[in-house]
Amino acid sequence: MEYSNFLSKLMNGLIEGKDLSFFVRELSNIISKSIIITNQNHRLLVSHGKFTTLNPNDHSVICPENSKINISKIDPLSYDRNFIERVCWKLGESEMKGFRLPLVSNGKLFGYCYIASEVDLAGKDYQYICEAAFPILLSLLNLFKWKKIENQNQSDFIRDILYNNYDSYATISLNARKWNWDLSGLWTVAVVNSDQKNLDLFLDLIPRKTINKSHPFVFNENKQIIILIPLSNGKKNEQFRDVEKYIECLTNTLKLHQINNIQIGIGSLGHPIENLYKVYLEAKIALEIGELFDLGNISYFEQIGILKFVFTHPAHELQEFSQLILGSLTTYDRENESDLVNTLKTYFKSKLNISNCAHSLYIHDNTLRNRLKKIEQVTGYDMNRVDHLSNLYVALQIEQIGQ
Numbered sequence: 001m002e003y004s005n006f007l008s009k010l011m012n013g014l015i016e017g018k019d020l021s022f023f024v025r026e027l028s029n030i031i032s033k034s035i036i037i038t039n040q041n042h043r044l045l046v047s048h049g050k051f052t053t054l055n056p057n058d059h060s061v062i063c064p065e066n067s068k069i070n071i072s073k074i075d076p077l078s079y080d081r082n083f084i085e086r087v088c089w090k091l092g093e094s095e096m097k098g099f100r101l102p103l104v105s106n107g108k109l110f111g112y113c114y115i116a117s118e119v120d121l122a123g124k125d126y127q128y129i130c131e132a133a134f135p136i137l138l139s140l141l142n143l144f145k146w147k148k149i150e151n152q153n154q155s156d157f158i159r160d161i162l163y164n165n166y167d168s169y170a171t172i173s174l175n176a177r178k179w180n181w182d183l184s185g186l187w188t189v190a191v192v193n194s195d196q197k198n199l200d201l202f203l204d205l206i207p208r209k210t211i212n213k214s215h216p217f218v219f220n221e222n223k224q225i226i227i228l229i230p231l232s233n234g235k236k237n238e239q240f241r242d243v244e245k246y247i248e249c250l251t252n253t254l255k256l257h258q259i260n261n262i263q264i265g266i267g268s269l270g271h272p273i274e275n276l277y278k279v280y281l282e283a284k285i286a287l288e289i290g291e292l293f294d295l296g297n298i299s300y301f302e303q304i305g306i307l308k309f310v311f312t313h314p315a316h317e318l319q320e321f322s323q324l325i326l327g328s329l330t331t332y333d334r335e336n337e338s339d340l341v342n343t344l345k346t347y348f349k350s351k352l353n354i355s356n357c358a359h360s361l362y363i364h365d366n367t368l369r370n371r372l373k374k375i376e377q378v379t380g381y382d383m384n385r386v387d388h389l390s391n392l393y394v395a396l397q398i399e400q401i402g403q
Contacts, residue, residue, distance in 0.1 A: 010023065024037055033049065036113075039110070064100065098118075172274060183273040185272075186271060190265070190266045192263070193264075194259065265287025268302050285301060310394055325392060348392075
């Protein structure tokens, strides 16, 4: 009788268009086990039982074992217990044990049903899980369709903010009410580059909570991941620490999934949402300069010095400046088959240290000194003056970008 009632509830739920949480709740109650449903990247979607307090919007990530199930053999209309495997996994910092069922349609994996249990499942539990699998899969597919539309609308909204398509904060705030978003307070923007081909996995792994428990907004733009990071109203150094901790959490999560080759550019801190279009440009500049000059995986616009002012100028002005400073030196090298431009680059890379620079160039210290004198003669710049050195340094950076 209990089994018949369960099947009846499942069928009625499908007819009435019940959501994913309904079927998860019914399964959890009848087998008296806690249930978690994730997407194909193990990102939490719905939970019931002792996990009911988990907020799906927090996007807690489960790090499971690799599945041994051949999903190509799964028919969603005829699940059986052979497709339910015992696994261990992590939910946050908690070690969990239980069982897992892949949710598959037409040979494509869409998610997983996790059943938390320290002991083996009873025979009837397997039967209930297999019967609930198809309704759960259907409601999961419907959820994905709805989420895809919502995510696109949200991405368009954020994109309009970053491209300054709104005329006031009031207009932005009005549009944000559709999703009950609170966009007050201060923000910054991070732009992430990666060679990761699976952007869906990348997006799923990005933490959806900052250190101060606020909710960042994430979307994909031209294969770059854009993150709007909310900040506290504290001092600048406190905001910087919060961003550092968030980025550290992000990079550590990515490393757990063997995603290491990333570059991040971060705009200036502490701006209202209506000014983020400027911060977005800063983040992109920081990313480009960080990649170009090998400044490490993370580049803050506020920490890249004079370059952040230089590279906000039009390209033709930069080229004219570089030619004015280095043109005579480049011509001298070409006509005399010398290597003065490279000598100057190496001198700056060696932090103006004669011995280190000479060692890098495989020449004697005195040979280097003679070359530096020749550079002074050709360019007219004094290598002992800070302002002259600054002009030469900036011109070399512009030349490098041009190359």
